[in-house]
Amino acid sequence: MNALSPVPETATDITPSGEDYAIVKQVIELITIDYREQPSLDAIAAELGQSPTQLQKVFTRWAGLSPKAFLQAVTLDHAKRLLHQEELPLLETSLEVGLSGPSRLHDLFVTHEAMSPGEWKAKGGGLTMRYGFHPSPFGLALVMVTDRGLAGLAFADDEGGRDAYFHDMARRWPNAHYVQDSDATAPYISRVFDARRWACEEPLRVVLIGSDFQIRVWQSLLKIPFGKAVTYSDVARDIGQPTASRAVGAAIGRNPISFVVPCHRALGKSGALTGYHWGLTRKRAILGWEAGKG
DNA sequence: GACGGATTCCGCA
DNA sequence: TGCGGAATCCGTC
Known part of the structure; x- marks a missing residue:
């Protein structure tokens, strides 16, 4: 609907675009298979056919967290805390x-x-x-x-x-x-x-x-x-x-x-x-x- | 009345 | 720990 008004993509943008979620969703699914393993960024990127740099960028823009910090945030331990x-x-x-x-x-x-x-x-x-x-x-x-x-x-x-x-x-x-x-x-x-x-x-x-x-x-x-x-x-x-x-x-x-x-x-x-x-x-x-x- | 949960607890590897 | 089964309680139809 709003294709005509591009959203500025800066690292400080706290309103992430809808498309980022498509990537994030896959990452979460990957790490959930066995969250104890905490796969490396490189491994995740390879699995999704993305460059690690790009993945890192999308992730940080979306979550406000590095992928690593995000992984920790969704563990059982963190939930207990x-x-x-x-x-x-x-x-x-x-x-x-x-x-x-x-x-x-x-x-x-x-x-x-x-x-x-x-x-x-x-x-x-x-x-x-x-x-x-x-x-x-x-x-x-x-x-x-x-x-x-x-x-x-x-x-x-x-x-x-x-x-x-x-x-x-x-x-x-x-x-x-x-x-x-x-x-x-x-x-x-x-x-x-x-x-x-x-x-x-x-x-x-x-x-x-x-x-x-x-x-x-x-x-x-x-x-x-x-x-x-x-x-x-x-x-x-x-x-x-x-x-x-x-x-x-x-x-x-x-x-x-x-x-x-x-x-x-x-x-x-x-x-x-x-x-x-x-x-x-x-x-x-x-x-x-x-x-x-x- | 019956049904079935976005639960909880307990026991067992 | 993690997993499966049973107990149990309650709102809803």
């Missing part, structure tokens, strides 16, 4: 306070509201949902907005599968009225993925449309500070149902606003990345990318 860094991160962080803690300085500034139970029962009836596809640092992104704010954010693995990804989202609110409108959704993409705009004065408006339980879970996720992680049982405890960790997992899996509601920061108790609706590779990518911004 994220979990234990801070004892109970969920209890003290107030979303409304937003910018109070230094770690949140680099985080996306968000306010949210939830749809009423009645509106949820209507399954989107009476709601106009504008949507569009845009390049993002994690592949093609599908954005859905209502007049109350951002309602959906999904990732697509391939151009050709747009319909499938659209339906994956649209069936969550089957009675909504869907209108393709990339002009309406484009501003959200840059607001969400351009780290320079995360802490701007005006918070990103988000609307959570889900069951009562799901909304409580998603609100809990919104409180996880940037660069931290929690376990499913942490979330269960936070919403006052300490034994519901499995149900929490299911609810997290239905988070409609990926990345913004940071469901990628929920890990298994062992630190393992136990699942992600849009693929474990993407979950690793997001966590590693965040490591480069922290």
Whole structure:
């Protein structure tokens, strides 16, 4: 869509182009086969048929980290450290306070509201949902907005599968009225993925449309500070149902606003990345990318 | 009611 | 450690 406006490619560009992710994704898949081996840059480049120099450049532009540092950021050990860094991160962080803690300085500034139970029962009836596809640092992104704010954010693995990804989202609110409108959704993409705009004065408006339980879970996720992680049982405890960790997992899996509601920061108790609706590779990518911004 | 999880725990190489 | 199986709990349809 935006082929006419070239993005300047400088090392300091914190809004990486969508194409970089295609390379990064392959790298992550390679190192995940056996992450203990930590293959050399040369080996990875050879495997992908790229020059090491070029690969290094793309990688650093995308991640803000050298490939080596990135490899370390996606190991199990590192994930465990994220979990234990801070004892109970969920209890003290107030979303409304937003910018109070230094770690949140680099985080996306968000306010949210939830749809009423009645509106949820209507399954989107009476709601106009504008949507569009845009390049993002994690592949093609599908954005859905209502007049109350951002309602959906999904990732697509391939151009050709747009319909499938659209339906994956649209069936969550089957009675909504869907209108393709990339002009309406484009501003959200840059607001969400351009780290320079995360802490701007005006918070990103988000609307959570889900069951009562799901909304409580998603609100809990919104409180996880940037660069931290929690376990499913942490979330269960936070919403006052300490034994519901499995149900929490299911609810997290239905988070409609990926990345913004940071469901990628929920890990298994062992630190393992136990699942992600849009693929474990993407979950690793997001966590590693965040490591480069922290 | 039944179903099935983006869990967890335990036991065994 | 890592892996597999069972226990168990809960939201959803």
